[in-house]
Amino acid sequence: MRLQVMSVSHEFRNGSVRPALEGVSLTVEEGQFVALVGPSGCGKSTLLRLCANLLQPTRGQITLDGQPPAHAVTQRQIAWLAQSPALLPWLTALQNVELAGRFHNVQRETRLSPREALEMVGLADAAGVYPHALSGGMQQRLALARLLTQEAALWLMDEPFAALDELTRERLTLELAEIWGRLRPTVVWVTHNIHEALRLADRVVVFSPAPGRLRADVAVDLPRPRVESDAAYQALLRQLRAALQGLPAADELLEAR
Ligand SMILES: Nc1ncnc2c1ncn2[C@@H]1O[C@H](COP(=O)(O)OP(=O)(O)O)[C@@H](O)[C@H]1O
Ligand SMILES: [Mg+2]
Known part of the structure; x- marks a missing residue:
């Protein structure tokens, strides 16, 4: 499923006006895996909620295969995974x-x-x-x-493994990469962890602090499974670190293992 985000801005209005996203444009091609990184509060979850038709953009437009997100929702083409698994006990x-x-x-x-x-x-x-x-x-x-x-054709994943211990998170990340390779859905994956982004994604999109704007869009042109010790991996890591450098609240991203 092809996702197109066109000049999207979003403001929350409850009493005061709080801009969460500003002029974001982004295309995710069918079957592509895009990681979204950026400091807390820069609008990552908001963007996912807009894509899932849980919110409507204040300005701009989002389409899924050329249709408004509501259509994909009724077709049950959107899957959602967040930190809390919401299982029935x-x-x-x-x-x-x-x-x-x-x-x-x-x-x-x-x-x-x-x-x-x-x-x-x-x-x-x-x-x-x-x-x-x-x-x-x-x-x-x-x-x-x-x-x-x-x-579902589109997986929206909001830091799904962030609450897990490091070893479990790494193992699940590898398994997920393998499953994605077999099923090839379109994925937008929010993460705080640039290594996780480099292990999983075809592309890493970096947002600036709130209100979120697109700061960098880095293609991860590496064979899978990704090998951290490769020179090309390290070069992309430096590129991502540079894109995040100087962002307030980016320390947690830069220190991520
Ligand atoms: N329901 C809401 N009402 C008001 N403000 C909100 C709401 N949800 C998020 N925000 C604000 O919008 C901004 C972006 O939030 P969010 O998308 O959750 O960021 P992220 O997921 O990148 O941490 C933040 O400033 C946050 O406080
Ligand atoms: Mg969030």
Whole structure:
């Protein structure tokens, strides 16, 4: 699914006017994986919510395959994953995935069954387990399995692994890169971590502090899986660090491992 963000600005108005995004233009091609990085409060989540039709831009326009986002929502083409996995505690892992499949693909013949989705995320043995008995990483895996059965064309992912410990986050990042390679949805991935961006993305888009504007758009033309010790990887890392240099509140991004 091709995503086009055209001169989009967004202001929140509750009492005062708070500009969150200013004149953002961005095209994500079908099947492309774009990472969005920038300091806290620069409008990353706002942009995802605009793409998912949860907010309407104050100015400018967003289209998905040439149509307004509302169309893709009714076609169930948008999948969403954030930090909190929002699982139903009274359903087993398998039932959580089955339920999502039922909501999202009533009319489509599902190519990926709930069990296959659990297998893909390494939870085949946990099908009968309830969410409270799963670790944070396993819960997020389960949320990912649920997302896979939706077979959505656009994945909007808002720092989905940020709350996990470093090892789990790295492992899940690698697994996700592999799954994306097999299914090739269009992905917009918000992250605080420039290494995560370089491991996953075809392109890294950097936002300036609030209100968010496009500051850099860096193509990651590296073979997968990405190897940190490669000279080309290190060169892109320097380029991203330079783009973030001098941004207030960018320390956490620059220090990310
Ligand atoms: N519902 C809201 N009402 C008012 N202001 C908001 C709301 N959501 C976000 N904001 C403000 O918009 C700006 C961008 O927020 P957000 O998109 O969440 O940033 P990010 O995800 O990059 O951290 C911030 O200044 C934030 O305080
Ligand atoms: Mg956010």
